Amino acid sequence: MYNFVFQNTTKIYFGENQLEHLGEELKQYGTRVLLTYGGGSIKKIGLYDKVMDELKKTGLTVFELSGIEPNPRHTTVNKGADICKKENIDVLLAVGGGSTIDCTKAISAAAFYDGDSWDLVTHKAPVTKALPIVTILTLSATGSEMDSAAVISNLDTNEKYGLIHPLLQPKVSFLDPANTYSVSAFQTACGAADILSHIFDCFYFTASKKMDMVDRVMEDVIKTVVKYAPIAVKEPENYEARANLMWASSWALNGFLTTGGFQAPSCHAMEHELSAFYDITHGLGLAILTPRWMEYILDESSAPQFKKFGVNIFGVDESLSDMEGAERAIECLSDFLFKTLGLQSTLTEIGIDDKKFKVMAKKACRGDVLQGFKALTPEDVENIFRMCL
Amino acid sequence: MYNFVFQNTTKIYFGENQLEHLGEELKQYGTRVLLTYGGGSIKKIGLYDKVMDELKKTGLTVFELSGIEPNPRHTTVNKGADICKKENIDVLLAVGGGSTIDCTKAISAAAFYDGDSWDLVTHKAPVTKALPIVTILTLSATGSEMDSAAVISNLDTNEKYGLIHPLLQPKVSFLDPANTYSVSAFQTACGAADILSHIFDCFYFTASKKMDMVDRVMEDVIKTVVKYAPIAVKEPENYEARANLMWASSWALNGFLTTGGFQAPSCHAMEHELSAFYDITHGLGLAILTPRWMEYILDESSAPQFKKFGVNIFGVDESLSDMEGAERAIECLSDFLFKTLGLQSTLTEIGIDDKKFKVMAKKACRGDVLQGFKALTPEDVENIFRMCL
Incomplete structure (x- = not known):
C-alpha cells in the first residue's frame, strides 16, 4: 500500500x-x-x-x-x-x-x-x-x-x-x-472536462486504497475546476479563474495526485478511439463518455465512491442511500458538463453514429479487457459508446 | 498576483x-x-x-x-x-x-x-x-x-x-x-506542530491574496495532520497514519504550497531564537508560540482568516462573528496541540524564563521588524514571548 x-x-x-x-x-x-x-x-x-x-x-x-x-x-x-x-x-x-x-x-x-x-x-x-x-x-x-x-x-x-x-x-x-484569455468558451469547457477526467481516471475513482491526503487534494483540484471553469467560460479575461484552471491542469497530471495509487484511465482509453476515428476534441469526448461510464459501472461496490464525489463536490444530500447518492452525483456531473459548461451531451450531436463502435471497442481494450475502476470487456465498451448516442 | x-x-x-x-x-x-x-x-x-x-x-x-x-x-x-x-x-x-x-x-x-x-x-x-x-x-x-x-x-x-x-x-x-514507527509520542507531536507551522508561516495566514486552489490544498494538508497525528501518537505502528504524516511533512514545504504567495515565517523566526538559546525541540517551540502569536496579532483584519481556519479545520460554528470565531479557532488549536497531542503549553514548563527575551526578540527581528501576516517589532516579539510563560 x-x-x-x-x-x-x-x-x-x-x-x-x-x-x-x-x-x-x-x-x-x-x-x-x-x-x-x-x-x-x-x-x-x-x-x-x-x-x-x-x-x-x-x-x-x-x-x-x-x-x-x-x-x-x-x-x-x-x-x-x-x-x-x-x-x-x-x-x-x-x-x-x-x-x-x-x-x-x-x-x-x-x-x-x-x-x-x-x-x-x-x-x-x-x-x-x-x-x-x-x-x-x-x-x-x-x-x-x-x-x-x-x-x-x-x-x-x-x-x-x-x-x-x-x-x-x-x-x-x-x-x-x-x-488563455482568447480560448473560446467551448475549448475552455473541453479543457475543464479533460482536467476532471485526469483526476477521475488517475485515480479518484478506484478500487484500490488511496492515501487520505492525496484523496483530499484530488477533491480540491476538482472543486477548483467546478468553481472556476464556469467563470472562465463567461468571463474569458478573468485572471483569477484562468490562473486557477491553469495550475489545476498542471497538478491534475503532474504525478502528485497519482502518488500511492493505481492508474487505469478507462475513459481516456475509450475517448482515444473516438478522436482517433473522428478527430473530435479530446475533452468533449471525455465529457460525453464520463457520466455514461459512471452509470454503466454503477453497482453496490462503486456507488459509495460516486456518492462521496457527489456529496463533497456538488453538495449532494449525505443522507441518501449510496445508490441514490451515486445517481444524484452522476446527474450533477452531467448538469455541470452539459448545462453549466454547455458542452454537447451526445455523440449523435457531433455526427458520430454506431458504425464503428465494435471496432473501436475492441481497439480500446487492445483485444483484452480495459482495466480501471471496473474492468471492461469490448462488449462493455460498446455498450457505453451506445449510451452516448 | x-x-x-x-x-x-x-x-x-x-x-x-x-x-x-x-x-x-x-x-x-x-x-x-x-x-x-x-x-x-x-x-x-x-x-x-x-x-x-x-x-x-x-x-x-x-x-x-x-x-x-x-x-x-x-x-x-x-x-x-x-x-x-x-x-x-x-x-x-x-x-x-x-x-x-x-x-x-x-x-x-x-x-x-x-x-x-x-x-x-x-x-x-x-x-x-x-x-x-x-x-x-x-x-x-x-x-x-x-x-x-x-x-x-x-x-x-x-x-x-x-x-x-x-x-x-x-x-x-x-x-x-x-x-518512523519508533518515533516517540513527544517527537511525533513536535513533528506535527512543525508541519502545521510550515503551512501557517508559508503562508496560510497571510495578508496577501492566495490562489484559491493552493489555499484549499493547504487546508487538506492541515486536516491530514490534525486527523493522523493523534492516531500516530496513540498507535505508533499505524502505517496509514505514519504514511499520511510523512507525505504531509514533505508537501508542507516542498514549494507547492508557497506558489503564488509571500513567505514570511514569523513563528519560525521567533522559535529559532528559543532553540538557539535553549536548544529545545523546534516543533515544541513552534507549538508554544503559535497560539500566542495568533492571539497577539488578532484584530479585525486578521480575524476573518483565523475564523475560516477554525471553521474549515475544527468545525467552529460559522455563524459566530469574525472575532468570536477567531478566538474559538485559537482555542481549538491550543486544545489540539496541548491536550490532544499532549505537548507542554508554556515556556516555564520547559525551564525557560524571561531573562533573554529582550535579546532574543531583537535578534528575531534582526534589528528591524519581523515581516509576516503582521509586521512585528522587537517589542511585539518580546510581548509574545512573555505570553508563553
Missing part, C-alpha cells in the same frame, strides 16, 4: 511578464531553436511576436514548424524530426496547448531516431535520447506542460496512443494565465 | 522495501559515500544494518559521521566537511530526521569551502558547489527531505539561521513510513 516513486523536474514560471526569462532558459541548451505551434492563434494574440522578440534579444537562431493539428499526427512529428536533424536543432520551444506540446515531445525523441516516429509511439523502437523542451502554455487542459507523456494519432490506421518517457518531461514551462 | 517560479527535482521513493534502489541511486554519483546520522536510533531500529547491507552489495566505500545533534551545530558541519575533503567523498547519505538532513546539506556545500562553514550560513561566503545528497527519512516534521534549506545553529553565538540554495536540494529521498 502507498508504494510509489515520485519525481517532477519541470521548472514552472507562472504568471505575467515571465517571458523575460525565456532567452536565458533556452540558451542553457544551445543556440538553435525549433519553435513549434499550431494554427496561428499565437499570432492573433500577439504571443508569437513577443516570443520572437525574446529569442532575437538572446541571439538565438530560430526555425519554425507551424500547423500542428489538434490530435497531432505522427506525420507532423516526422516533419519536425526532419527539421531537427537537418538544422542541428539544440532545443525545442513549443508554444500552444497540449497538442502542440505533445507533438513537440514526440519530435524531441524522433530527432534521434532514423525511422518513422510511429515506431516510437508503438514501442517498436525505444526512446533513447531526446532534445530538451521548453513550453509556453496557451490552453489549460492536458497537463502536458508538466508531465512526460505525449499522445500521438495515426490517421492512416485510426490509432491514437500515448508515448511516456522521462526524457520527454519539459525542462521549463511558462504558464501565463493571460495567454 | 500569483507570479512565482516553482521547481522541485527531488526523486521520492515512498513506501516499504524501496531500499533495494539505494545502491543504484548512490552509484550514479560515485563510489565514496559519507553516511551521516544522529544519536544511533537508526541502529536500534535496524535501519543502519539494512543500509550497510545495501551499500556493501553495491560495492560502495563508506565513511561515517555520527552524533549529529538536534539543532545541528556548525562545528559538526565543519567535521563532516573535513571528512569529505580528506576522503574525497562523492556523495552524502543522510539517514535521520531534519537535523541530520540539514547538517548534511550544509556539509555538502562546506565540502567545497576552505573556511568555517558558519561563513556559508551567514552569507559571508557564497555556496558555489555542493556534493549530491541522498536521504532516508526517519522523522516526519521538517520537510528537509524535499526542499533546499538547512537550518544550522552556532552555540558560541546563540545563532540559528537557515541556509537556502538550490544545490542543497536532495537528489533522492527514501520515505518509508515504517521507519
Whole structure:
C-alpha cells in the first residue's frame, strides 16, 4: 500500500511578464531553436511576436514548424524530426496547448531516431535520447506542460496512443494565465472536462486504497475546476479563474495526485478511439463518455465512491442511500458538463453514429479487457459508446 | 498576483522495501559515500544494518559521521566537511530526521569551502558547489527531505539561521513510513506542530491574496495532520497514519504550497531564537508560540482568516462573528496541540524564563521588524514571548 516513486523536474514560471526569462532558459541548451505551434492563434494574440522578440534579444537562431493539428499526427512529428536533424536543432520551444506540446515531445525523441516516429509511439523502437523542451502554455487542459507523456494519432490506421518517457518531461514551462484569455468558451469547457477526467481516471475513482491526503487534494483540484471553469467560460479575461484552471491542469497530471495509487484511465482509453476515428476534441469526448461510464459501472461496490464525489463536490444530500447518492452525483456531473459548461451531451450531436463502435471497442481494450475502476470487456465498451448516442 | 517560479527535482521513493534502489541511486554519483546520522536510533531500529547491507552489495566505500545533534551545530558541519575533503567523498547519505538532513546539506556545500562553514550560513561566503545528497527519512516534521534549506545553529553565538540554495536540494529521498514507527509520542507531536507551522508561516495566514486552489490544498494538508497525528501518537505502528504524516511533512514545504504567495515565517523566526538559546525541540517551540502569536496579532483584519481556519479545520460554528470565531479557532488549536497531542503549553514548563527575551526578540527581528501576516517589532516579539510563560 502507498508504494510509489515520485519525481517532477519541470521548472514552472507562472504568471505575467515571465517571458523575460525565456532567452536565458533556452540558451542553457544551445543556440538553435525549433519553435513549434499550431494554427496561428499565437499570432492573433500577439504571443508569437513577443516570443520572437525574446529569442532575437538572446541571439538565438530560430526555425519554425507551424500547423500542428489538434490530435497531432505522427506525420507532423516526422516533419519536425526532419527539421531537427537537418538544422542541428539544440532545443525545442513549443508554444500552444497540449497538442502542440505533445507533438513537440514526440519530435524531441524522433530527432534521434532514423525511422518513422510511429515506431516510437508503438514501442517498436525505444526512446533513447531526446532534445530538451521548453513550453509556453496557451490552453489549460492536458497537463502536458508538466508531465512526460505525449499522445500521438495515426490517421492512416485510426490509432491514437500515448508515448511516456522521462526524457520527454519539459525542462521549463511558462504558464501565463493571460495567454488563455482568447480560448473560446467551448475549448475552455473541453479543457475543464479533460482536467476532471485526469483526476477521475488517475485515480479518484478506484478500487484500490488511496492515501487520505492525496484523496483530499484530488477533491480540491476538482472543486477548483467546478468553481472556476464556469467563470472562465463567461468571463474569458478573468485572471483569477484562468490562473486557477491553469495550475489545476498542471497538478491534475503532474504525478502528485497519482502518488500511492493505481492508474487505469478507462475513459481516456475509450475517448482515444473516438478522436482517433473522428478527430473530435479530446475533452468533449471525455465529457460525453464520463457520466455514461459512471452509470454503466454503477453497482453496490462503486456507488459509495460516486456518492462521496457527489456529496463533497456538488453538495449532494449525505443522507441518501449510496445508490441514490451515486445517481444524484452522476446527474450533477452531467448538469455541470452539459448545462453549466454547455458542452454537447451526445455523440449523435457531433455526427458520430454506431458504425464503428465494435471496432473501436475492441481497439480500446487492445483485444483484452480495459482495466480501471471496473474492468471492461469490448462488449462493455460498446455498450457505453451506445449510451452516448 | 500569483507570479512565482516553482521547481522541485527531488526523486521520492515512498513506501516499504524501496531500499533495494539505494545502491543504484548512490552509484550514479560515485563510489565514496559519507553516511551521516544522529544519536544511533537508526541502529536500534535496524535501519543502519539494512543500509550497510545495501551499500556493501553495491560495492560502495563508506565513511561515517555520527552524533549529529538536534539543532545541528556548525562545528559538526565543519567535521563532516573535513571528512569529505580528506576522503574525497562523492556523495552524502543522510539517514535521520531534519537535523541530520540539514547538517548534511550544509556539509555538502562546506565540502567545497576552505573556511568555517558558519561563513556559508551567514552569507559571508557564497555556496558555489555542493556534493549530491541522498536521504532516508526517519522523522516526519521538517520537510528537509524535499526542499533546499538547512537550518544550522552556532552555540558560541546563540545563532540559528537557515541556509537556502538550490544545490542543497536532495537528489533522492527514501520515505518509508515504517521507519518512523519508533518515533516517540513527544517527537511525533513536535513533528506535527512543525508541519502545521510550515503551512501557517508559508503562508496560510497571510495578508496577501492566495490562489484559491493552493489555499484549499493547504487546508487538506492541515486536516491530514490534525486527523493522523493523534492516531500516530496513540498507535505508533499505524502505517496509514505514519504514511499520511510523512507525505504531509514533505508537501508542507516542498514549494507547492508557497506558489503564488509571500513567505514570511514569523513563528519560525521567533522559535529559532528559543532553540538557539535553549536548544529545545523546534516543533515544541513552534507549538508554544503559535497560539500566542495568533492571539497577539488578532484584530479585525486578521480575524476573518483565523475564523475560516477554525471553521474549515475544527468545525467552529460559522455563524459566530469574525472575532468570536477567531478566538474559538485559537482555542481549538491550543486544545489540539496541548491536550490532544499532549505537548507542554508554556515556556516555564520547559525551564525557560524571561531573562533573554529582550535579546532574543531583537535578534528575531534582526534589528528591524519581523515581516509576516503582521509586521512585528522587537517589542511585539518580546510581548509574545512573555505570553508563553
